[in-house]
Amino acid sequence: MSSKSNKKEELPQANSVSQQLARQLEATAESEEEEITVNASALSLGIRAQKKLLSKLSSKSVAKIFIDETSGRILDNIHRLARNYSGKKDADKLLKSIIKTIVKMGILYKNDLFTEHEIKLIDEFRNRFHSLAKSIVTLYEVDFKFDRSILTRMCQECQELTHKIVSTHLTPKSHARIDYVFNYASNIQFLEYSFNPNSTTNRAIIKEIIEDMHTLMDAGFL
Numbered sequence: 777m778s779s780k781s782n783k784k785e786e787l788p789q790a791n792s793v794s795q796q797l798a799r800q801l802e803a804t805a806e807s808e809e810e811e812i813t814v815n816a817s818a819l820s821l822g823i824r825a826q827k828k829l830l831s832k833l834s835s836k837s838v839a840k841i842f843i844d845e846t847s848g849r850i851l852d853n854i855h856r857l858a859r860n861y862s863g864k865k866d867a868d869k870l871l872k873s874i875i876k877t878i879v880k881m882g883i884l885y886k887n888d889l890f891t892e893h894e895i896k897l898i899d900e901f902r903n904r905f906h907s908l909a910k911s912i913v914t915l916y917e918v919d920f921k922f923d924r925s926i927l928t929r930m931c932q933e934c935q936e937l938t939h940k941i942v943s944t945h946l947t948p949k950s951h952a953r954i955d956y957v958f959n960y961a962s963n964i965q966f967l968e969y970s971f972n973p974n975s976t977t978n979r980a981i982i983k984e985i986i987e988d989m990h991t992l993m994d995a996g997f998l
Contacts, residue, residue, distance in 0.1 A: 843878065844997075846988045853985045857970050857978065858960070870960050873953040877938075884945055894941050901937040908934060909989055909998050915971055916986050924967045931962035 843851070851874060858867035884890060890898065908930040915927070935958035939951060960966065970978055992998035 846991050847997075850985055850988045850992075853981050853988075856981055858966075860977065861966055861969050866960075870957060873956045877950070877953055877957065880946060880950060881942065884942070889945065890941070897937055897941045901934060901941065904930065904934050904937060906993075906998060909993065913986055913989060916982055924964055924971070927967055928962040928964055931958050934958065935962070 851871060854874075855867050855871045858870050861867075885898075908927065911927055911930060915924070935954065938954050938958070942950065942954075969975075970982060972978055989998060
């Protein structure tokens with residue numbers, strides 16, 4: 777994956793992709809063919825019923841279930857960065873992979889399907905992801921010479937933990953989506969592109985992401 781240097785950076789669009797994100801959530805719930813692996817058939821049927829119910833909810837309702845407004849703006853801006861970096865197709869795939877992963881893990885969590893060991897892994901993931909978030913803030917606010925390879929390593933640690941958390945619950949296709957998300961986010965070229973101090977467009981997008989990250993961290997959600 778490489779940046780197209782001869783392509784003019786796309787200016788931020790006026791319309792948010794939050795509505796698109798919500799529609800993707802609905803599509804995930806309605807057409808997803810993969811099954812979450814569970815032992816009890818009754819529980820499996822219950823989870824399928826939840827997914828079907830999600831498909832009948834409005835886009836706004838679905839978005840509220842899994843993604844708050846602030847997190848939605850962060851995803852919107854990540855989509856904008858990815859679209860400017862490698863095009864709409866890759867950006868849409870990234871967003872779709874994030875959404876499907878959030879939906880499936882949300883269903884697992886809401887149904888108390890994680891074991892005690894997996895809950896401990898989730899807590900470890902939260903701590904690692906919090907450290908990653910603080911490093912991103914530092915990179916933007918304090919030192920643009922911050923070693924971006926550290927972010928790559930931290931992303932990879934979160935990636936490994938995510939696989940461990942859902943190892944007995946999700947299919948190989950879902951694990952492939954997890955890899956796509958983290959491999960894209962940890963790509964050193966993408967990080968260099970996104971945090972380029974000479975890019976007015978990217979600087980503005982990152983600023984919005986950082987502001988929303990501060991909001992989530994202050995509220996204890998990140």
